[in-house]
Amino acid sequence: MAQVVQxxxxxxxxxxxxxxxxxxxxxxxxxxxxxxxxxxxxxIDPENSAYLPGWATGYxxxxxxxxxxxxxxxxxxxxxxxxxxVVDLMLPVPxxxxxxVMRHLATTTGWRAGPSTGTNLWGALRMxxxxxxxxxxxxxxxxxxxxxxxYAGSYYDDAWVRERKLDPxxxxxVLERFLTRGVWVEPWVGGxxxxxxxx
Numbered sequence: 001m002a003q004v005v006q007x008x009x010x011x012x013x014x015x016x017x018x019x020x021x022x023x024x025x026x027x028x029x030x031x032x033x034x035x036x037x038x039x040x041x042x043x044i045d046p047e048n049s050a051y052l053p054g055w056a057t058g059y060x061x062x063x064x065x066x067x068x069x070x071x072x073x074x075x076x077x078x079x080x081x082x083x084x085x086v087v088d089l090m091l092p093v094p095x096x097x098x099x100x101v102m103r104h105l106a107t108t109t110g111w112r113a114g115p116s117t118g119t120n121l122w123g124a125l126r127m128x129x130x131x132x133x134x135x136x137x138x139x140x141x142x143x144x145x146x147x148x149x150x151y152a153g154s155y156y157d158d159a160w161v162r163e164r165k166l167d168p169x170x171x172x173x174v175l176e177r178f179l180t181r182g183v184w185v186e187p188w189v190g191g192x193x194x195x196x197x198x199x
Contacts, residue, residue, distance in 0.1 A: 004141045011037040013138035016124045018073035018116055018145065019043050019051045022082025029086025040088040044123030047095045049074030055084045069095045069164065072116040072146055097122045099155055100168035104175055106148070106156075114146030115155045125175070129184030 004012060015032070019025050029041045045052040046068050054062030060078055068074025102118030105111055124142035131138050154160050161168065170187030178184045 010139075011039045012141040013038070014040050014042055014127055014140045016042045016044060016120055016127060016140060016142040018119050018123075018143075019045065019049075019079075019082055020073045020075070020116075022051070022075075022079045024143075026081055026083040026086060029083060033086060041086060042089045042091060042123060042127055043087050044091045044093045044119055046070040046074040046093055046098060046119055048076065050076060050078045051082060052090045052092055054078040054082075055087055055090050058084070060084070069166065070098050070115045070119055071151075072114070073119060091123050091126055093119045093122050093126075094171065096167045096169075097171035097174070099161060099166050100171035100175060101125075102148070102155065103168060104172065112148030112156075113144055114148055114151050116145045117143075120145060122171070125178060126184070129178060132182060133184070 004015070015028060017025050017028060025041065025043045031037075032039050032041060043051065043055070047070075048064050048066035049068050050062045050064045051074070053064070054060060060082075063077040065076055067076050098115045098118035100118070101121045102113050102115055105113055105118070105121065120142045124140050127140055148156065155166075174185060174187055
């Protein structure tokens with residue numbers, strides 16, 4: 001966190017992080033509160049994961065019974081290390097969006113990251129859009145979690161992605177529209193946008 005504060009010239013308004021075991025978000029959340037930082041914590045959650053519905057309902061034993069398709073984050077059941085009381089907001093991230101962002105990052109910057117980084121960056125961009133839509137300003141920090149070395153034959157492979165129905169194309173269009181025009185439009189009607197109200 002000290003590195004983030006130094007890089008941004010002060011505590012960011014929001015930190016965006018995913019949850020695997022839940023330990024990272026718990027550690028960050030406790031740190032922010034212990035040091036009385038004004039920073040709020042956003043935890044993003046991939047499809048099939050139990051963290052968001054567990055946080056929303058207050059039921060710590062929530063289970064979806066389905067594994068996450070984004071390696072490294074999301075769990076079919078909430079883990080004991082996850083502390084919902086230090087989380088200010090949770091956002092769902094479609095799995096196809098995670099693939100779209102990691103590939104966009106590689107194409108535009110040459111920086112090849114893994115799928116959980118894609119999830120985090122989608123969440124950060126969604127938060128930026130949320131602030132923009134509300135006429136608010138603020139700083140965001142997101143974690144780059146994983147490199148791409150292990151994913152050349154999976155998330156970077158078109159056949160593998162198609163087989164698992166992880167279509168990144170609709171989300172690529174959302175990214176392009178937002179990054180070029182500043183407009184965020186979800187690629188579905190009546191689908192999950194941002195989650196429930198912030199705490």
